[in-house]
Amino acid sequence: MKDAIYKNIESKFQLTEEINRRIWDYAELGLQEHKSVELFSKLLEQEGFKVKKNIAGMPTAFEASFGNGKPIVGIMAEYDALPNLSQEAGSTTHIPVVENSSGHGCGHNSLGAASFGAALAVKDYMVDNNLNGTIKLFGCPSEEKDNGKTFMARDGYFDDLDAAFTWHPGDKNGTWGLSSLANVSVVFHFKGKTAHAAAAPHLGRSALDSAEIMSIGVNYLREHVIPEARIHYAYLDVGGNAPNVVQGTTSVHYYIRAPKVYQVLEIYERIKDIAKGAALICGTESSYELYTGLSDYMPNKVLTKVLHESMVEFGPPEFDENDFKLAREFFNTLSKGEQDNAKKYLVDNYSKERGESILEKPLHTEIAPFEILPIAVPGSTDVGDLSYVAPTAQLTMSTTALGTSPHTWQMTAQGNTSIALKGIKAAAGAMALASIKIMENPEIAKEAKEELIAKTGGKYTCPIPKDLKPKI
Numbered sequence: 001m002k003d004a005i006y007k008n009i010e011s012k013f014q015l016t017e018e019i020n021r022r023i024w025d026y027a028e029l030g031l032q033e034h035k036s037v038e039l040f041s042k043l044l045e046q047e048g049f050k051v052k053k054n055i056a057g058m059p060t061a062f063e064a065s066f067g068n069g070k071p072i073v074g075i076m077a078e079y080d081a082l083p084n085l086s087q088e089a090g091s092t093t094h095i096p097v098v099e100n101s102s103g104h105g106c107g108h109n110s111l112g113a114a115s116f117g118a119a120l121a122v123k124d125y126m127v128d129n130n131l132n133g134t135i136k137l138f139g140c141p142s143e144e145k146d147n148g149k150t151f152m153a154r155d156g157y158f159d160d161l162d163a164a165f166t167w168h169p170g171d172k173n174g175t176w177g178l179s180s181l182a183n184v185s186v187v188f189h190f191k192g193k194t195a196h197a198a199a200a201p202h203l204g205r206s207a208l209d210s211a212e213i214m215s216i217g218v219n220y221l222r223e224h225v226i227p228e229a230r231i232h233y234a235y236l237d238v239g240g241n242a243p244n245v246v247q248g249t250t251s252v253h254y255y256i257r258a259p260k261v262y263q264v265l266e267i268y269e270r271i272k273d274i275a276k277g278a279a280l281i282c283g284t285e286s287s288y289e290l291y292t293g294l295s296d297y298m299p300n301k302v303l304t305k306v307l308h309e310s311m312v313e314f315g316p317p318e319f320d321e322n323d324f325k326l327a328r329e330f331f332n333t334l335s336k337g338e339q340d341n342a343k344k345y346l347v348d349n350y351s352k353e354r355g356e357s358i359l360e361k362p363l364h365t366e367i368a369p370f371e372i373l374p375i376a377v378p379g380s381t382d383v384g385d386l387s388y389v390a391p392t393a394q395l396t397m398s399t400t401a402l403g404t405s406p407h408t409w410q411m412t413a414q415g416n417t418s419i420a421l422k423g424i425k426a427a428a429g430a431m432a433l434a435s436i437k438i439m440e441n442p443e444i445a446k447e448a449k450e451e452l453i454a455k456t457g458g459k460y461t462c463p464i465p466k467d468l469k470p471k472i
């Protein structure tokens, strides 16, 4: 099976490489990825996939499918860029291609490319072996800004998946055994009455007072929520800059994070009550506007194991001497903190000598051991919502020098080099192999589903309401 997948990945790698390079060039921001989606659809249709565009209220979301019936395996593609991260490909000096322009500083061009390559390899294997089942490639827009997958999960696009796989470019090879934080992003508005603050203060009702009292309320709340919760806020509008005018409007933006989405939603309800209370105290009106919400990521143990075995079987990226040399040059441009992170990883995981020799050629060439830990990384991802409705596993593969942080010009630069292409090939191979294993052994998918139901009781409460539309 491995040899067949290897052959399939190789035979279509020119298309995968084209996706990586052209999407890197387009560098389109979230929900504006029109050219990227055009390219995906054209190539997927040529390859015999049925492509449904404009799904879940997002013109740049798509679902491409091949085959019939169960099992249904979904692979996720992303392709959104980040503002102000334009950078020349492969250059170890910080030179934007276009000043102040967008760039693929999180490697989502490579993310989309490998997922595309994996879906094609699975399709070709299905054809060659008369295999029943369906392979779906989901085009998930705006991971960075609007959490495309959360809308797709809310609208039921992942409901029939027996297994879902995804990955992220990075500086190491391994499966993802940690969870991520759930969060909601919500803006509270207060409306009062302006008045001359000296001549007629009794006629005014201060919106700013309400927001300040809300902050006091929330700060008292902190003692009575779980210690892992994080609540942060920023004022968006303070009702003007004149002290002698009672402030008629105020808006304050809150993020509420916790390890589990139900914990976030509980705290969110209590904060809504505090806002109402603050308005009552001040005689103002309060309202709120939910911007986004994300569930925590739950790695499916059964599927993550299958993905890990597939990574080991297909093998890590096969870097050559030029790749090692370029990686060393990039490593030299990293901040001390980033270099120290890489060194700490080597100290924690390797002998002194091995660590030092890796540092000379700073690309990860091994696969980290399989582990699932009850720890949440202090960030959030829309893969979380996918993991609540379908058993999900993800991996990370080296596309950059050790120590490279996401959202940096170095990440943009390395995303369009031979280092990235080798990581892409290995990621595509592992995901394709894992997908075929599920299709040939549906009992694994059954076991993975049982694990999911044991965790959620089969229930998914999407943190965004039914009527919230993506902000196009």
Ligand SMILES: [Zn+2]
Residues within 6 Å of the ligand: 106, 107, 108, 143, 168, 406
């Ligand atoms: Zn990313």
